[in-house]
Amino acid sequence: MAPLEDLERIYPIIDSDFRMFCASHGIFTDEDFLLHDLSALEAFAAPEKLKQGIKQIISIMESRQRPWLNGLELLEDAQLNKCTLSTGCERIDVLLQGGLREGHVTELVGPSCSGKTQVCLKAASHVARNSLGKVVYFDTGNSFSPKRIAQFLSLSSDASTAEFNKTVERVMRSIVCHSVFDIFTLLDMLRQLINNLKSQIDFQVRMLIIDSLSSLIAPVLGGGGAHGHALMVTAGFLLKEIAHEFNVCVVVTNHMVAGEAGISKPALGESWKSIPHVRLLLSKKYSTNGTCITILKHPYLGTRLCDNVKGD
Numbered sequence: 001m002a003p004l005e006d007l008e009r010i011y012p013i014i015d016s017d018f019r020m021f022c023a024s025h026g027i028f029t030d031e032d033f034l035l036h037d038l039s040a041l042e043a044f045a046a047p048e049k050l051k052q053g054i055k056q057i058i059s060i061m062e063s064r065q066r067p068w069l070n071g072l073e074l075l076e077d078a079q080l081n082k083c084t085l086s087t088g089c090e091r092i093d094v095l096l097q098g099g100l101r102e103g104h105v106t107e108l109v110g111p112s113c114s115g116k117t118q119v120c121l122k123a124a125s126h127v128a129r130n131s132l133g134k135v136v137y138f139d140t141g142n143s144f145s146p147k148r149i150a151q152f153l154s155l156s157s158d159a160s161t162a163e164f165n166k167t168v169e170r171v172m173r174s175i176v177c178h179s180v181f182d183i184f185t186l187l188d189m190l191r192q193l194i195n196n197l198k199s200q201i202d203f204q205v206r207m208l209i210i211d212s213l214s215s216l217i218a219p220v221l222g223g224g225g226a227h228g229h230a231l232m233v234t235a236g237f238l239l240k241e242i243a244h245e246f247n248v249c250v251v252v253t254n255h256m257v258a259g260e261a262g263i264s265k266p267a268l269g270e271s272w273k274s275i276p277h278v279r280l281l282l283s284k285k286y287s288t289n290g291t292c293i294t295i296l297k298h299p300y301l302g303t304r305l306c307d308n309v310k311g312d
Contacts, residue, residue: 101277
């Protein structure tokens with residue numbers, strides 16, 4: 001996150017006039033800029049020079065990447081004690097050789113009703129139940145269901161009613177759910193989470209779930225403009241920072257849209273698919289009321305398939 005004043009040395013177009021314009025909209029750093037609606041900013045940026053400044057900031061954000069690492073640094077990172085968190089579903093854990101890995105961004109991609117939300121809720125309930133830490137759940141479509149989590153808990157419980165109710169209460173206290181309905185709010189909340197993790201306010205967070213990430217990003221990708229792509233890259237950068245720097249298991253969902261010749265494809269396109277460490281494709285098996293899960297991408301595992309995973 002760079003103050004705009006520091007960028008002037010490299011980019012003269014980001015001069016005092018441009019910074020004054022940004023400050024009038026509460027923008028003081030390059031990342032603050034991405035929390036605002038581009039079309040609204042351009043409406044106020046009447047002089048062409050201001051619009052050029054906006055395009056320059058977008059270009060800066062798009063080109064931002066993590067520093068290069070040599071092979072030894074990559075090996076040392078891979079050998080860190082990054083635990084796997086069980087999803088609560090034995091067949092998925094077997095497929096992934098233990099479960100979802102801390103330090104990784106895992107993407108669940110699939111059509112509607114393929115089981116993406118069910119996997120998220122199952123994993124959240126399991127991590128919270130086993131006192132593994134706090135789960136932060138960003139709900140973008142009112143899909144978070146406390147009743148469904150209670151059902152998952154009841155399936156593996158033989159405790160008395162009073163004890164079960166205490167378990168449900170403890171689990172729900174460990175799952176912090178936020179409703180998020182636009183990409184700008186998401187970016188702001190991800191930065192707040194990073195600040196909290198740095199200050200150890202939320203140091204017990206073990207899992208971050210965003211269901212669904214694509215519903216927030218896809219709308220700003222329309223038209224092929226650079227701003228939407230910059231927002232997507234920034235979101236991916238922040239998710240990887242949270243996963244890597246704080247050893248958090250990050251899970252996001254991505255829906256499908258119609259592609260060429262009517263063939264379905266992930267809503268977040270080619271530029272996004274390199275961001276997650278793990279991509280899992282979920283598809284519904286209506287004949288058995290189960291879900292088929294295929295590993296599309298994994299740093300340690302090849303393409304594998306887990307057939308007929310039940311929603312329960």
